[in-house]
Amino acid sequence: MASEIIQTIARLTPLDEVLAVVDAEVKPVTPRTLDVGAAAGRTLANDALAPARPSAAMALLDGWAVSADETLGAGSYAPALLLRAPARIEVGQAMPAGTDSVAPLDAVKVSGGRAEALATVSPGDGVLPAGGDSDPAIPLHRVGERLRITDLAAFAAAGLARVTVREPRIRVLPIRGNSIVSATTRLLAADIERRGGAARLDEGGRGLAVALAADSADAIIAVGGTGSGRNDSSVQTLVREGELAMHGMALTPGETAALGFVGSRPVLLLPGRLDAALAVWLTVGRRLLERLAGTQHREYEPAETLALTRKVTSTVGLAELVPVRCDAGRAEPLATKYLSLSALARSDGWILVPADSEGYSVGSDVQVRPWP
Numbered sequence: 001m002a003s004e005i006i007q008t009i010a011r012l013t014p015l016d017e018v019l020a021v022v023d024a025e026v027k028p029v030t031p032r033t034l035d036v037g038a039a040a041g042r043t044l045a046n047d048a049l050a051p052a053r054p055s056a057a058m059a060l061l062d063g064w065a066v067s068a069d070e071t072l073g074a075g076s077y078a079p080a081l082l083l084r085a086p087a088r089i090e091v092g093q094a095m096p097a098g099t100d101s102v103a104p105l106d107a108v109k110v111s112g113g114r115a116e117a118l119a120t121v122s123p124g125d126g127v128l129p130a131g132g133d134s135d136p137a138i139p140l141h142r143v144g145e146r147l148r149i150t151d152l153a154a155f156a157a158a159g160l161a162r163v164t165v166r167e168p169r170i171r172v173l174p175i176r177g178n179s180i181v182s183a184t185t186r187l188l189a190a191d192i193e194r195r196g197g198a199a200r201l202d203e204g205g206r207g208l209a210v211a212l213a214a215d216s217a218d219a220i221i222a223v224g225g226t227g228s229g230r231n232d233s234s235v236q237t238l239v240r241e242g243e244l245a246m247h248g249m250a251l252t253p254g255e256t257a258a259l260g261f262v263g264s265r266p267v268l269l270l271p272g273r274l275d276a277a278l279a280v281w282l283t284v285g286r287r288l289l290e291r292l293a294g295t296q297h298r299e300y301e302p303a304e305t306l307a308l309t310r311k312v313t314s315t316v317g318l319a320e321l322v323p324v325r326c327d328a329g330r331a332e333p334l335a336t337k338y339l340s341l342s343a344l345a346r347s348d349g350w351i352l353v354p355a356d357s358e359g360y361s362v363g364s365d366v367q368v369r370p371w372p
Contacts, residue, residue: 007228007235009248012255014355015283015319021245021259022287026266028294029218031164036152041196042165043146043293047139050158052131057095061126064108065089065099068125071107071117079109079116086115095127102126134158144296146196168197168292171217175224175234176272177204184223184270184277188285191372192221195286196293208234212241212262218292219265221285224272226256234258234269242267250355251319252337254280266292275339279321282372283352303367304349306331312351314359323347324368331368347371 031045059065064086074080086108087096095102100123107119134140140158141151147165155163172189174181182204189199200217208222225234226247235247235258242262249257253276258269268285270277289295306324309332314320323339324331326348333351335343349368353359360366 005236007226007232007247009228009256011246012248012250012318013246014250014317016355018246018249018251018259018284019287022266022284022291025245025261026219026288026291027264029166029168029292031166033162033164034167035162036155036160039147039152039163039165040149041146041194042163042167043196043295044141044143045164045166045294047143048141048155048160048163049136049139050134050155050160052136053133053158054094054128054130057100057127057129057132059089059091059093059095059102059126060128061102061104062090063088063102063104063126065096066101066103066108066117066121067099068101068121068123071103071119071121074117074120076118079118080120082108082115082117084115085110085113100124100127144294146293146295165196166293168218168289169200169216170197170289170292171200171202171211171214171220173202173208173211173220173222174204175208175222176231178272180274181224181272184272184274187274187278187372188221188223188270188281191281191286192289194372195289196295197289208237209241212237212267217265219288220262220267221270221281222267223270223277226258226269226271228256238262238267238269249280249284250317251279251283251321252315253321253339254283255318257284259284274341275344278344279339282321282350282369283319303369305365306368308333308360308362308364308366311361311364312336312353312359314353314357316358317355319355320353322351322353324349324351324366326368331366344371 066086101121103121109116170192172185174185189201192199225232238260244260247258256271257280260267323334349370351366
């Protein structure tokens with residue numbers, strides 16, 4: 001009878017080393033062109049350039065097209081006679097020759113063929129100059145930047161119908177079909193989509209070896225089977241089918257996670273616990289996704305600086321993710337090591353204690369980042 005092979009962790013790789021491997025080995029995917037309406041969250045593969053808009057100066061408000069010089073010193077009690085009758089103009093109309101500003105309707109009095117300015121107008125008031133909306137020499141957005149829906153509205157208004165982006169295809173695989181693993185994979189797939197990837201969520205029990213052998217994704221994220229249990233074999237499968245870069249990360253929760261490659265495709269194996277899988281995804285998985293998309297890396301999400309209501313004790317050598325509840329400008333730690341479902345649901349965000357820290361004292365300022 002063949003002896004049972006048990007997955008064991010020889011070394012917990014520091015988080016900085018894990019991220020260094022991701023940065024060095026994970027390459028951006030091949031660009032593709034999408035309609036602007038389908039590019040939300042995607043990362044630009046080329047600078048987004050638009051033609052000059054408008055092609056000629058145009059009015060930004062309804063009023064009178066005037067030459068600002070003729071209104072110099074004008075006021076309600078000292079009107080300035082305009083040398084010629086001004087043209088009435090509306091938003092979006094081209095400025096008539098010899099004019100450089102738009103005076104509000106109540107700033108000019110026209111009577112009996114005589115026109116007077118009742119207020120001083122500065123050059124350029126109420127006018128959008130040629131190229132003021134978009135200048136071909138100035139990109140609307142640059143390569144490596146992720147697109148917001150506001151960006152796409154601006155692109156469409158500037159006349160861009162399609163953009164070239166990088167959209168990583170990520171296969172998300174639940175190794176087991178239990179409710180926690182299923183909930184975790186749905187969370188990951190949703191976050192991937194929100195952050196510019198195209199997620200394919202497999203059914204539970206399909207098998208990691210089948211997913212690794214397929215060539216239909218740029219990366220594979222599998223949840224479950226990374227520990228030393230009798231049915232845990234995800235890491236062994238990766239060793240057999242590809243290359244294991246590391247098994248065991250100095251991150252709590254999430255110590256049993258693994259990272260490897262099948263050819264050039266990265267494979268991230270996450271623990272089957274929601275808290276552990278989430279911790280590894282937030283610290284490593286998002287970085288991996290950014291590398292695939294060619295996104296300019298920004299440290300996690302925009303953070304809010306808050307003071308701790310009580311101390312957090314952490315083990316030196318392990319980075320630690322801690323959920324916190326925020327109230328009145330302060331952050332209350334809710335759990336450490338094992339993050340219960342209740343703590344995750346009740347918390348407003350998370351902090352990361354670096355590996356070289358023993359924790360934070362009461363009143364320490366910490367960077368609180370939002371959950372997906």
